[in-house]
Amino acid sequence: MSGERQLAPWLNSGTVETVGRVVPAGRAEPARRVRLSFEDRRQQLLQACLVAFTSRGLELTTMDTIAAQAGVSKPLVYRHFPNRFEALLAVVDQQSEELLAVLDLEASPPLSDLILAYLTFASGSPAGFRLLFQMVDGSPGPARRRLQAVRAQLEDAVLSATLRDAGADAVTANAARSAGLGPLLVSILEGVAGALREGDDPAPRARAVRQLLDPRWVLASLLSGPELRPDARAVAPPLHA
Numbered sequence: 279m280s281g282e283r284q285l286a287p288w289l290n291s292g293t294v295e296t297v298g299r300v301v302p303a304g305r306a307e308p309a310r311r312v313r314l315s316f317e318d319r320r321q322q323l324l325q326a327c328l329v330a331f332t333s334r335g336l337e338l339t340t341m342d343t344i345a346a347q348a349g350v351s352k353p354l355v356y357r358h359f360p361n362r363f364e365a366l367l368a369v370v371d372q373q374s375e376e377l378l379a380v381l382d383l384e385a386s387p388p389l390s391d392l393i394l395a396y397l398t399f400a401s402g403s404p405a406g407f408r409l410l411f412q413m414v415d416g417s418p419g420p421a422r423r424r425l426q427a428v429r430a431q432l433e434d435a436v437l438s439a440t441l442r443d444a445g446a447d448a449v450t451a452n453a454a455r456s457a458g459l460g461p462l463l464v465s466i467l468e469g470v471a472g473a474l475r476e477g478d479d480p481a482p483r484a485r486a487v488r489q490l491l492d493p494r495w496v497l498a499s500l501l502s503g504p505e506l507r508p509d510a511r512a513v514a515p516p517l518h519a
Contacts, residue, residue: 327369332405370421373406374428389439390488397480400471433460444493
């Protein structure tokens with residue numbers, strides 16, 4: 279080693295010169311922080327917001343909490359969200375858009391596809407499901423209104439799919455809406471989705487729910503219109519299938 283020090287006397291200095299800077303000998307150079315684009319950073323912060331709000335609750339989540347969850351400074355969080363209420367609204371919008379994209383409501387999907395898509399979202403993002411469907415009442419005004427609008431779209435889509443699958447006429451459709459069938463059906467779906475864990479296969483439960491919510495049987499059970507009574511027993515789904 280002494281010979282090496284004679285040939286390379288800088289080894290005695292206790293430092294190792296690298297390109298552009300000097301670090302102590304034997305100490306690993308710190309990893310360089312990757313500089314994210316504005317949009318990539320925003321997505322990172324939205325994910326941190328989702329975890330923070332759903333794990334700590336709406337009241338206990340602060341800008342400091344979000345910064346700590348994301349591993350960034352608080353001023354960086356403020357560059358994207360002026361306050362925690364705007365951060366909540368942003369993550370609600372993000373999760374709402376993801377849910378609506380999965381549901382593809384513009385295609386007027388059948389009830390079985392809607393059920394599977396809804397449960398797929400819940401199992402793929404339990405935190406997103408919890409934010410949208412289990413934290414509505416405690417959300418501040420704008421976020422709550424956004425959540426209610428998304429839920430209303432889902433209720434209308436599920437009811438419309440049920441009516442289409444049942445071949446219901448206008449009279450039955452109006453009666454079903456008046457009876458609040460849409461909110462009732464979505465409440466049932468929420469109960470099933472809430473029991474899913476991340477990564478669970480939603481397909482078996484989707485099939486079971488579709489069987490339970492057989493459209494003609496549901497309408498016949500809920501409504502008392504005479505047009506549904508004659509074949510109510512004939513269309514009741516076999517529970518053992």
